[in-house]
Amino acid sequence: MNPISPANKTSVFELKGSVITILVLHIKETDADSLYPQLEKKMNQARSFFKSAPLLIDLSAVDEEQQAALDFKYLSHKLRSLGVVPVGVRGSAAGQKERVLLAGLGLLPDIKTERTFDPPADPETLETVSVKEEKPPEPVAPEEEKLPAPVAEKEEKPPEPSETVTSQAGKTAPTKIVALPVRSGQQVFAPEGDLIILSSVNAGAEVLAAGNIHIYGALRGRALAGIHGDTTARIFSLQCNPELVAVAGEYVVNELLDERIINQSVMVSLENGSLKFDVVGSFNPAS
Amino acid sequence: MIEQNLTEESEQKSARVIVVTSGKGGVGKTTTSAAFAAGLAVRGYKTVVIDFDVGLRNLDLIMGCERRVVYDLLNVIHGEGSLNQALIKDKRVSNLFILPASQTRDKDALSMDGVGEVIATLQQSFDFIVCDSPAGIEKGAMTAMYFADEALVVTNPEISSVRDSDRIIGMLASKTRRAEQDLEPVKEHLVITRYDPLRVDKGDMLSADDIHEILAIPFLGVVPESKWVLAASNSGIPVTLTEEESDAGEAYFDMVDRFLGQERPFRFLDAPRRSIFSRLFRT
Secondary structure (H helix, E strand, O other), X not given: OOOOOOOOOOOOOOOOOOOOOOEEEEEOOOOHHHHHHHXXXXXXXXXXXXXXXXXXXXXXXXXXXXXXXXXXXXXHHHHHHOOOEEEEEEOOOHHHHHHHHHOOOEEEOOOHHHHHHOOOOOOOOOOOEEEEEOOOOOOHHHHXXXXXXXXXXXXXXOOOOOOEEEEOOOOOOOXXXXXXXXXXXXXXXXXXOOEEEOOOEOOOOEEEEOOOEEEEXXXXXXXXXXXXXXXXXXXXXXXXXXXXXXXXOEEEEHHHOOHHHOOEEEEEEEEOOEEEEEEEEEOOOOO | OHHHHHHHOOOOOOOEEEEEEOOOOOOOHHHHHHHHHHHHHHOOOOEEEEEXXXXXXXXXXXXOOHHHOOOOHHHHHOOOOOHHHHOEEOOOXXXXXXXXXXXXXXXXXXXXXXXXXXXXXXXXXXXXEEEEOOOOOOHHHHHHHHOOOEEEEEEOOOHHHHHHHHHHHHHHOOOOHHHHOOOOOOEEEEEEEEEOHHHHHHOXXXXXXXXXXXXXXXXXXXXXXXXXXXXHHHOOOOOOOOOOOOHHHHHHHHHHHHHOOOOOOOOOOOOOOOOHHHHHHHO
């Protein structure tokens, strides 16, 4: 059920796929005269934030003709001089792939399919360049509004005693439900939506979700919500004593936790760039 | 040949396979294996206890049969000796047998298929097969747990032991035959050894309740920290077979009886009250 690494032949490395949050540069116009100055201005506003960050160039918004006008080598060089590290290009036209590779950049598959439930792009943005943290297909706001929806949906379903249930709640991303304790060495991952654990997350275990994480038990391991950068994601646990909690990459380790929240029922959210812990009650498992 | 036997004798008894496991070393797996197997045998069940700790075998010492080992588990797997030659009959309890591990071989020689055949053969003539797992999560431990129907998860009241047990419980649910073949999951039982209620009261040790809450598997019982365990080990007697009655031996018999489905009050959980005064003040 979980990727407990098999004790296979001693290998000196492991090759694994991983889901990470990455900065994406969505290029809307390739005209060098407006692109580079704007880029420079934007990047210089937050030099330290962008410093050494890997960056993905998204060309889905520009047509092939415009792409052809883009000098990938120069763009790559320019971005590096601004402190970021371009790693690849997404949404490049078929005819441009060769040039992308020649510029030392990787090719990533088009994200079109994943973006189907993207809200219509706000039309008022006239900026040619927008740099933003890549989010999971941006259902952030709509998801927040109908937070109770998946819960209601769940109640209608017959009680599922099994370990994992994925429910398709209309437009929202599927919620993953785990009924058993998550034990040391195990990892549970909800790559798209919320994660609900109906038991405890023990020390040495790790739970990750693109959305919120609800733990109806003790959280003693690691919990990482909003792993694709959803800053509105939250973590709820009945008894909070985690090794580490993180929302959208912002994390706190156990040692730095306020003692007053330890073993309380706690909600963790991201506020002004740092984690906020709210005690929402206390829970005594013995009662 | 083994397969033929299987089909011919499928009407015969089919032993329950019990793995004694913990993850962490030194918590009392071998002591528990020996005491539990002997306890089952005393209660009238034909029991064999198998040592899976290839290269670090100890079970024969604790069972007091180290000078009678001729063939071992690996000899049987590799066809160098028959199962009957390798099985050592206990001198004290007539229906208790030991299958020792190899001390000289490499643990990689322990093949899953070979062990499967040995267990399938033993299942035809025994009621219980107790597998004494080595520490760790390497091949020996994985092989020991793979064929299990039930598991005794041995834990000390100490956080590192609890965490390792947690990991092992996760593996019981994913890396065993029952998990892979989608059968009813391995039935786990929590055994807490070296328990000292006085130190629990002082806050030096985790309480049985805490451990039970973290591991969330059915609780079989505690074995108190006891001088009898070391004394019995050193004289090669399972703690359930000592001449005098011992606290640890009684604790193991309680667990054996609970395991066999009988009600037994939980003992050794509370510190003995020191005086009439403390009794007055406590309640």
